[in-house]
Amino acid sequence: MTIQAKQKYTAEFKGNAVKRANESGNVAETARELGVKPNTLYNWVYQYSQRTIPDKPARSDEHLYDELKQLRKENARLKEERDILKKAAAYFARETR
Helix, strand or coil, rough: CCCCCCCCCHHHHHHHHHHHHHHHHHHHHHHHHHHCCHHHHHHHHHHHCCCCCCCCCCCCCCCHHHHHHHHHHHHHHHHHHHHHHEEEEHHHHHHCC
């Protein structure tokens, strides 16, 4: 008999798994697709449906902050590219006259 180490999953993975299971309506099939034990996914679905546990946050918003940071960085890069293209278009428009 071998003892397996307890698998750790991120809050983002759990949230996505619960959402996917709720959308599909078949928790066991979703668990097989994700490589998670069905009982584990059933527990997550139950925990996410119970929002009354005061000492445990229902979800972690860390991934949202990371995504926001990445999107702001990308937005700044795109604005810079846009400004460069505006200047280039104005330069070439002057040269063709």
